[in-house]
Amino acid sequence: MASSDTITLGVLHPVRLIPAANVNLTIMTATATTAPTSPIASRPDFAAIAAWVQSGSKVLDLGCGDGSLLCYLRDTRNVRGYGVEIDDANVLACLNNGVNVIQGDLESGLSSFESGSFDYVILSQTLQAMKHTEGIVREMLRVSREGIVSFPNFGYWKNRLQVVFGHMPVSETLPYQWFDTPNIHLCTLGDFEAFCHQHGVHILERRVMNGDHQITLAPNLLGMLAFYRFEWLK
Amino acid sequence: MMQDSILANIVTPQCARFDTPLHLKSGAVLDSYELVYETYGELNAARSNAVLVCHALSGNHHVAGSYADNPKNLGWWDNMIGPGKPIDTHKFFVVGVNNLGGCHGSTGPASINAKTGKHYGADFPVVTVEDWVETQVRLADYLGINHFAAVMGGSLGGMQAMRWALDFPERVRHALVIAAAAKLTAQNIAFNDVARQAIITDQDFHGGDYYSHGVVPRRGLRLARMLGHITYLSDDSMAAKFGRELRNGTYAFGFDVEFEIESYLRYQGDKFVDQFDANSYLLMTKALDYFDPAHEHNGDLSAAFRAVTANFLVLSFTSDWRFSPERSRTIIKALLDNELNVSYAEITSSHGHDSFLMEDRHYHQLVRAYMDNIVT
Numbered sequence: 001m002a003s004s005d006t007i008t009l010g011v012l013h014p015v016r017l018i019p020a021a022n023v024n025l026t027i028m029t030a031t032a033t034t035a036p037t038s039p040i041a042s043r044p045d046f047a048a049i050a051a052w053v054q055s056g057s058k059v060l061d062l063g064c065g066d067g068s069l070l071c072y073l074r075d076t077r078n079v080r081g082y083g084v085e086i087d088d089a090n091v092l093a094c095l096n097n098g099v100n101v102i103q104g105d106l107e108s109g110l111s112s113f114e115s116g117s118f119d120y121v122i123l124s125q126t127l128q129a130m131k132h133t134e135g136i137v138r139e140m141l142r143v144s145r146e147g148i149v150s151f152p153n154f155g156y157w158k159n160r161l162q163v164v165f166g167h168m169p170v171s172e173t174l175p176y177q178w179f180d181t182p183n184i185h186l187c188t189l190g191d192f193e194a195f196c197h198q199h200g201v202h203i204l205e206r207r208v209m210n211g212d213h214q215i216t217l218a219p220n221l222l223g224m225l226a227f228y229r230f231e232w233l234k
Numbered sequence: 235m236m237q238d239s240i241l242a243n244i245v246t247p248q249c250a251r252f253d254t255p256l257h258l259k260s261g262a263v264l265d266s267y268e269l270v271y272e273t274y275g276e277l278n279a280a281r282s283n284a285v286l287v288c289h290a291l292s293g294n295h296h297v298a299g300s301y302a303d304n305p306k307n308l309g310w311w312d313n314m315i316g317p318g319k320p321i322d323t324h325k326f327f328v329v330g331v332n333n334l335g336g337c338h339g340s341t342g343p344a345s346i347n348a349k350t351g352k353h354y355g356a357d358f359p360v361v362t363v364e365d366w367v368e369t370q371v372r373l374a375d376y377l378g379i380n381h382f383a384a385v386m387g388g389s390l391g392g393m394q395a396m397r398w399a400l401d402f403p404e405r406v407r408h409a410l411v412i413a414a415a416a417k418l419t420a421q422n423i424a425f426n427d428v429a430r431q432a433i434i435t436d437q438d439f440h441g442g443d444y445y446s447h448g449v450v451p452r453r454g455l456r457l458a459r460m461l462g463h464i465t466y467l468s469d470d471s472m473a474a475k476f477g478r479e480l481r482n483g484t485y486a487f488g489f490d491v492e493f494e495i496e497s498y499l500r501y502q503g504d505k506f507v508d509q510f511d512a513n514s515y516l517l518m519t520k521a522l523d524y525f526d527p528a529h530e531h532n533g534d535l536s537a538a539f540r541a542v543t544a545n546f547l548v549l550s551f552t553s554d555w556r557f558s559p560e561r562s563r564t565i566i567k568a569l570l571d572n573e574l575n576v577s578y579a580e581i582t583s584s585h586g587h588d589s590f591l592m593e594d595r596h597y598h599q600l601v602r603a604y605m606d607n608i609v610t
Binding site for chain 2: 058080082088091092094095096098099100101102103104112113114117
């Protein structure tokens with residue numbers, strides 16, 4: 001049976017840890033000798049999000065985990081903001097990291113947050129675990145003009161291959177077995193874009209990554225992680 | 235080392251006298267008054283490490299440590315405050331104070347009014363949370379503390395921490411508001427009034443001047459405490475602790491103590507009567523009822539918080555139905571609306587409102603983590 005860790009929303013970031021592990025060791029040692037860098041400085045998924053966030057802006061990070069993304073954005077983009085997190089251990093980690101965190105359940109909405117009170121709302125690798133996909137996207141675009149989501153691409157070729165061979169995919173970005181996964185709404189790039197189209201969501205930018213590489217060719221097949229920046233269709 | 239830690243935990247209450255008249259919110263004026271307080275740890279050279287701990291309804295200045303002549307008398311928040319504890323007195327200089335109107339040494343209804351030479355009794359003015367904060371500011375001045383690194387408290391103590399941040403933004407950097415509310419609900423005021431009625435209708439109350447009659451309204455204060463105690467616990471914790479246990483294992487078909495819960499409540503009531511003054515109890519419950527910072531802003535708490543600059547840690551407990559997590563979320567909303575730094579945790583606990591006084595690992599880790607990040 002799934003442990004309590006795997007059924008709560010707050011700890012759905014196993015993927016966040018993987019790019020760091022993938023980083024070329026020689027690069028890591030090289031930076032370590034020149035300047036002390038925190039491990040999160042080598043998180044390509046954080047860098048992808050940060051590239052879209054304007055300096056000094058106000059950010060809400062939904063399902064913020066231990067607050068590392070907010071730390072990263074604070075250190076690299078001078079952002080102010082809050083995280084929302086349900087898991088006790090992660091809330092404590094946020095406090096230890098000096099990150100503003102509001103404990104709460106995303107499924108019950110963002111009623112503590114005023115409409116239009118943020119520059120960006122980020123949902124990093126949590127969308128696929130949300131029960132109410134439409135509800136959370138609507139809430140994101142209520143409290144902020146722009147939303148940013150990232151999610152593991154179910155259409156990634158390694159995932160497809162496993163399905164072809166008769167199994168639910170287990171991979172770097174989808175590290176769970178079918179019976180213990182918190183991911184209930186997995187999708188491909190194509191699925192997400194169709195969802196946006198159907199729900200009046202205008203995609204401003206898309207970025208597809210495989211580790212620290214950006215994928216431009218056949219992204220729905222070769223991309224492991226997808227990032228979207230979006231707003232309401234005007 | 236062992237001896238060192240014991241010595242470090244020995245405290246002595248001190249008394250500060252104030253002769254500048256205090257204009258209370260009610261319009262009444264107190265010409266002079268005394269506050270009893272205790273301190274723990276050392277005020278650093280920059281005077282930047284002071285933490286004020288505000289007490290709740292029945293608390294007092296003895297927040298931590300024990301007395302040399304009575305080592306068993308531990309402070310009411312000793313599990314939270316002390317050397318190496320979440321509020322680490324190696325780092326912070328902690329101040330505990332008995333609020334004005336209290337009955338543990340600070341001037342209150344049981345004190346002698348210099349003007350009349352008699353106990354204040356019913357003449358003691360009604361005090362509010364704002365009035366308390368004003369007196370605490372004067373105590374801070376007296377102690378040479380220009381600003382507090384943190385002001386903290388649970389329940390009514392959390393209301394004082396909020397009021398500090400509202401009224402003296404330049405003098406408080408962090409507010410820790412635990413199991414509190416921005417105002418009491420009608421249900422909460424109702425409980426307070428039943429408690430007050432129990433006291434006031436006691437034949438020994440004598441309009442509040444029972445001191446001169448040589449009696450105390452024991453029955454009333456005892457009932458008030460028993461009622462209060464029920465509301466501080468949760469249904470679940472009572473069920474787990476007492477259930478339907480009988481003292482003698484069988485029904486006696488009478489009205490004496492039979493169920494364990496009856497025995498427990500009566501014991502709590504009796505114990506309280508020996509430690510607390512009925513008039514102070516009336517005052518404390520009134521201070522709770524009147525607290526409502528949004529009131530002066532047409533009910534808009536966010537507007538009330540506009541002057542606030544402090545960072546906040548707000549904590550609530552899942553089983554606390556007297557100051558429920560919903561009440562804390564109202565505070566959070568007002569802080570978020572003002573773009574203040576705030577963290578909020580809803581702690582899973584079965585102990586009801588009393589949870590804020592309990593030793594709980596996660597709760598204490600949260601407070602420790604927050605305090606560790608405060609620069610002194």
